[in-house]
Amino acid sequence: MKELFIILMSAMLVENFVLTKFMGICSFLGVSKKFDSALGMGLAVIFVMLSATLCTYPIYTFILEPNGLDYLRGICFILIIALFVQIAEMVIRKKIPSLYKALGVYLPLITTNCAVLGVAILNADNGYGLLKSLVNSLGAGLGFTLALIIFSGVRSRIDASDIPATFKGVPSTLIAASIVSVSFMGFAGMFS
Amino acid sequence: MKRGGIPVAKKQVSHAYEIIKGIIKENPVLVSLLGMCPALAVTTMASNGLGMGLATTFVLVCSNAVISLLNRVIPKEVRLPCYIVIIAGFVTLIEFLLKGYVPALYSSLGLFLPLITVNCIILGRAEAFASKNGVARSVLDGIGMGIGFTLTLFLMGSVREIFGTGAWMGINLHLPATLTVFIMPAGGFFVLGVIIAVINKIANKKPPQTVGCANCPNALNCPTFNKEGETL
Numbered sequence: 444m445k446e447l448f449i450i451l452m453s454a455m456l457v458e459n460f461v462l463t464k465f466m467g468i469c470s471f472l473g474v475s476k477k478f479d480s481a482l483g484m485g486l487a488v489i490f491v492m493l494s495a496t497l498c499t500y501p502i503y504t505f506i507l508e509p510n511g512l513d514y515l516r517g518i519c520f521i522l523i524i525a526l527f528v529q530i531a532e533m534v535i536r537k538k539i540p541s542l543y544k545a546l547g548v549y550l551p552l553i554t555t556n557c558a559v560l561g562v563a564i565l566n567a568d569n570g571y572g573l574l575k576s577l578v579n580s581l582g583a584g585l586g587f588t589l590a591l592i593i594f595s596g597v598r599s600r601i602d603a604s605d606i607p608a609t610f611k612g613v614p615s616t617l618i619a620a621s622i623v624s625v626s627f628m629g630f631a632g633m634f635s
Numbered sequence: 636m637k638r639g640g641i642p643v644a645k646k647q648v649s650h651a652y653e654i655i656k657g658i659i660k661e662n663p664v665l666v667s668l669l670g671m672c673p674a675l676a677v678t679t680m681a682s683n684g685l686g687m688g689l690a691t692t693f694v695l696v697c698s699n700a701v702i703s704l705l706n707r708v709i710p711k712e713v714r715l716p717c718y719i720v721i722i723a724g725f726v727t728l729i730e731f732l733l734k735g736y737v738p739a740l741y742s743s744l745g746l747f748l749p750l751i752t753v754n755c756i757i758l759g760r761a762e763a764f765a766s767k768n769g770v771a772r773s774v775l776d777g778i779g780m781g782i783g784f785t786l787t788l789f790l791m792g793s794v795r796e797i798f799g800t801g802a803w804m805g806i807n808l809h810l811p812a813t814l815t816v817f818i819m820p821a822g823g824f825f826v827l828g829v830i831i832a833v834i835n836k837i838a839n840k841k842p843p844q845t846v847g848c849a850n851c852p853n854a855l856n857c858p859t860f861n862k863e864g865e866t867l
Contacts, residue, residue, distance in 0.1 A: 463820050464746075465676035469755060472671070514730065517749040518723040525716050554715075557672050557753045564749050609836045610828075613668060617828030624821040 447578045450571075454582025457631055460558050461590040462624040467558035471591060472616060481595040485588025491553050492562050492580040494531065495524050499563045500573050513567070520563045525554045558587055594623055653772055657779030663756045664787040664827075665834050670756040673747050674788055675823040681804050684792030685785065686740040687747065690733065692781025694725045695757050699765040699777035706766045718761045723752045756784060787830075794826050 460466045467488070474484040499520050507513050532550045535543045553559060562583045566576040597619050606615050663669045673691070678684040701721050702709075709717045730748055733741040741748065751757070760780055765773040797803050799817030801810040816822050 465672050465820065465823065466750075468671040468675060469669075472668075514727060517726055517730075517752055518720060521719055521723055521752050522716065525719060555753045555755060555758060557750045560753050561746060561750055564746060568746070609832045614828040614832035614835070617824045617831070621821045621824035621828065624819075624824055625816075628819065628821065 447575065450575055451578050451582040451585075452633075454579050455586040455589065456627065457633060459586040459590055459627050459630075460561070460583045461587055462620070462627045464561070466561045467556045467587060470553075470556050471587075471594065471620075472613070475591050475594040475598055477599075478592065478595045481591040482588070485584070485591050487550055487553060488556065488558065488587050489581065489584030491524070491528060491531070491550070491559055492584040493577060494527060495520075495559055495563055496566060496576050496580040498523050498527055500566070500576050503567045516564060516567055517560075520567075521560055524559055524563070528554050558583065590623070590627075594620065597623060650772070650775055653775040654779035654782070657776065657781070657783040658786065659783070659838075661780075662783040662787060662834075663759075663780050664784060665831055667759075669759055670754045670784060671827070672750070673754060674784075674791060675820075675827060677744055677747050678788055678792040678795055678823065678826075679799070679818045680743075680796050681789055681792035683740070683743050684788035684790075686733075686737070687744055688781070688785025688788040690729050690744070690748065691751055691754060691756065691784055692778070693729055694722060694751055695760060695781045695784075696774055696777035697725045697728075698722045698757055699760060699773040700770055702761045702765040703768060703770050703773035714766065715758075715762075718758060719752065722757050722761070726752045756780060791823075791826055791830065794830070795822055798822075 454460070458464055461468065461471045470484060470488075475481050502519060502523065503513070503516060507515060507519065528550055532543075535550075562580050566579055569579075571579060598616065601615055601619055610618070657663065661667060664671065664674045670691070673687055677687045698718070698721050702718055705717075705721075726749060729751070730741075733744070733748065760776060764776050768776070793803060795817045797808065797810070798814055799819075799822060801808055801813040814822075817826065
């Protein structure tokens with residue numbers, strides 16, 4: 444139990460996927476403009492990460508690893524994730540329209556989000572069991588959501604402030620991300 | 636041609652231009668804002684940046700060549716999964732090559748080596764260029780974009796290594812003081828932001844205002860993008 448808690452907290456805060464491990468930067472910068480879209484994207488990422496872990500874990504553990512094919516994990520995982528995202532989008536659109544309205548638009552953007560593939564490969568490389576993999580994915584997804592939400596607040600302040608013309612837009616956003624990342628450095632060594 | 640977005644391929648430009656455009660004018664990281672994740676993550680040392688850049692260039696050139704050859708065979712509806720499989724195949728190949736010949740680089744790139752598969756530069760060039768052009772141009776485009784990416788990563792790695800550790804490519808520069816924050820994650824964001832600002836100042840143009848959906852290789856599948864024609 445204590446071990447699971449440490450995995451959750453370190454995936455979420457200490458080793459935050461966006462601000463410490465630099466995964467999913469594209470969606471971090473693209474979708475963090477408004478609070479609503481940040482929350483929607485974050486929840487969609489949590490959903491896909493958990494489901495992708497559920498799909499990739501048995502395939503890695505029972506098919507790839509026993510046959511010495513673990514070098515194929517990259518190809519297999521990305522195919523599974525792409526397939527899963529497609530199916531999930533179709534099912535949600537047909538069955539739960541209200542959920543589709545909230546999360547659906549973000550789903551196609553997630554296939555090439557490296558955080559999802561990253562967490563699947565990380566789980567496989569660390570040799571986590573199913574429960575630990577799920578907890579790690581949950582932590583990673585929560586950390587992603589947290590970073591997006593915090594940053595959407597920071598960005599709304601930046602938009603309202605007077606910045607030298609050269610730094611307007613992306614440069615100032617990146618420098619703000621750097622300052623937010625400094626604050627996450629404070630978690631280092633907290634849970635170990 | 637739309638600045639800040641995936642450029643529309645033109646037929647009449649010379650072969651040399653296909654290479655040169657990737658280095659500055661359409662630099663994938665600094666202008667199109669693609670492939671930011673590896674650009675930030677592996678550039679704590681100049682040599683890592685160089686290695687990552689060359690590995691990505693290899694995958695980019697090979698996948699551009701194969702995709703431009705196969706674009707008549709691949710059905711339009713399932714082209715993205717097909718491209719991803721082709722790219723992932725070459726990524727597995729480069730993983731083996733690096734593991735066998737440059738194990739030090741293999742271990743320092745770590746997780747970001749298999750993640751070349753989802754690097755937006757490669758899928759973006761496949762979708763925007765290789766699927767519409769011949770083999771020769773696609774290979775040249777891959778080389779140009781690869782060089783642009785490699786140079787950017789090398790520049791970032793150099794800045795971060797020099798300021799962060801006081802060394803460059805392993806050579807000690809005997810600086811009076813170093814700032815460790817440069818090799819930490821926060822330094823990565825900072826250095827990339829400043830480099831983009833400096834490039835904008837030199838080029839004397841307005842910086843890219845948004846990380847637009849137009850850069851995203853999935854934009855064509857994205858209902859939000861199609862409806863509003865802009866970012867989320």
